[in-house]
Amino acid sequence: MSSQEDQPPGNGAPAQTSTDEDGMTWWYRWLCRLAGIVGGISCAFSGLWMCVTVHPLNIAAGVWMMLNAFVLILCEAPFCCQFVEFANVVSARADKLRPWQKAAFYCGMAIFPVVLSLTLTTVIGNAIAFATGVLYGLSALGKKGDAIAYARMQQQKQAGESGLTGSVEPQAV
Helix, strand or coil: CCCCCCCCCHHHCCCCCCHHHHHHHEEEEEHHHHHHHHHHHHHHHHHHHHHCCCCCHHHHHHHHHHHHHHHHHHHHHHHHHHHCCHHHHHHHHHHCHHHHHHHHHHHHHHHHHHHCCHHHHHHHHHHHHHHHHHHHHHHCCCCCHHHHHHHHHHHHHHHHHHHHHCCCCCCCC
């Protein structure tokens, strides 16, 4: 019992909170993971449907969507890829990314097939994958402050501004 992680919470070690170092609660983290899994499934089916054509850009968009599906499932649900040797390594690396990095990566992956072939299938198929990126982006913004703390900050700001001017403002009687 040399480190604080080995000690029980009653022995002076800080108690485990519901948020990790990135500020996401457990339920929001699971919501993002669930959205990633559903987005991956949506991309896979839509990508397969897009490949049933003779138009080369539709085929390219469909292949890209299936690649997006594989990456989403690999990063968000590595247990689905248990026969892929590098699945746990990729998932561990993806978990180390900050939420804004995941947001940029997932949104960028979802936009590219829509740019290749703007059809209803690509838009609908990539919508949930894009929404996963949006959820991670919202978590990167952080928690919303309470109204009392915001009012105090505004009062301090106004008091600081009136103290900086140095002049006395006339008051109407």
